[in-house]
Amino acid sequence: MRTPRPLAAVALSTLALCALTACGPDEAPKDAAAPPASPSASPSPSAPALADLSAAEIAEKSRTAGGKLSSVTMTISVPHHPEGPFSGTFTEDGSGNCTGTYTFEGKGSTEIVRVGGKAWTKPSAAYLAATAPGIPAEAIGKWFVDENKPTGMASFCDLGVQLEKRVGLNTDGAPNSSLRKGDAEQVDGAPAVVLTMTDEDGNPVRYDIAAEGEPRLLATETGSGDMVVRLGDFDKPVQAAAPAADQVFTP
Template identity: 30%
Template sequence: MKLKHGIAMTAVGMAAVLGLSACGSDGKDDKGDKKPAGSAPAKAAESAPAKDTASGNGVEKLSGKEISDKAKKELQGATAVRFKMTGTEDGERMDVDLALDKQGNCAGTVKTAGTGTIEVIKLGDRVWMKADEKLWRTKANPQAAELFKGRYVTGPTSEPSLGGMTKGCELTALQAKVGQDDDGSETITKGAPTTVDGQQAVPISAKGTTISVATTGRPYPLRIEDSKDKSAVTLTDWNKPVPAKAPPADQTIDITKLKNPGQQGL
């Protein structure tokens, strides 16, 4: 099944943090507390784990470039993370809530206003996908919609009709992209201290993207906002196990065992 707004779109949601955390400085003093242009008040649905908010880490005293480097290091070293994204794609609202780890496991949902909601679970090289009735009506023929209603479609990630849905589940792939576009030409502006869901943070901004970095505990990037596409990403549950488990067999259909390709509606 090739959904236009599939799990692969979660990589787009992470582009902001990957791009900004790779930015360099042009050598100008970026230690001022000027509020980044286009930034919005930072807030998030969840805070970082309480154990990471015990003491100040001193990043608010650093330059924007130095704060960016620290946030980039935390992202590159993370074993797991959960992110929630709100934004638009081709004018349609999209909401993503996905937890993923370095082992390739993930669990979460992708919802688009016009298409519907899809739940995705990935454990290693196996994936389960459960779409709501609205999505099946939009993307599949009536026979497939009836067959798959209320069930998970499952198969290996090598299955072409499912593999595209799991690209955004690869934390290691996202981490590998950090720093790839660093040409050292961007100035990173540091803003005044703020809070993200009660946790102290400092915003840094470049290329229209603002990242709020924790100033207590580890300097995790807590929230990313893109003024160009009005998207926002909240990062939580750093290094926590992904809450994913295989659905019951009686609630699944193995797509590789469907003998009639026309029945799949893919």
């Protein structure tokens, strides 16, 4: 009997996404110890507005803000994935707790929960039909133990947190020399400063950084819409709980 697995071993993993997002080793921002600015404080002559800073300075401030986050909600869209349009929403914190759902268009969806180092997935009936034909009927609606490996879907439970801390960096953690400051933008009604760069594989990358309050990463896009990520619900508690034993399917 086959057990359900991500499509195209199927699906995107954080390792695959690194080619799109310039992610890499997790490193604390150099100025992580700097005290946070008050979101309501007006800029002073000695503290210029974010938009007045250089691209490198904006990126560094954004990484610092990301390093202080306790949690974030990430929505991701990969419209041209070879297995079909992929989308997902994941609420995650820096302690490994996560809840989320991902979908392959026309092939069903899967819920995921991770508590610390343990993860479980609950595929829809359609997803089971696509990935594990012949699985027993009693498995439908149940949770499956996930391997929680970097190549699995549980890796998405780290991606949003990592993106917040890696604005403007190459995969080796070095600042990207092509980083440039673009025009101002609005992200869900919030003013943002746009940064752009070209990653090591030649893909254009865009970052939308909050221009007011903490300079957090609000959105990022790789390629011409190849991958689009939005981030929000910062510092909200993650309500993740392990499924009850009788709700976990044992092959």
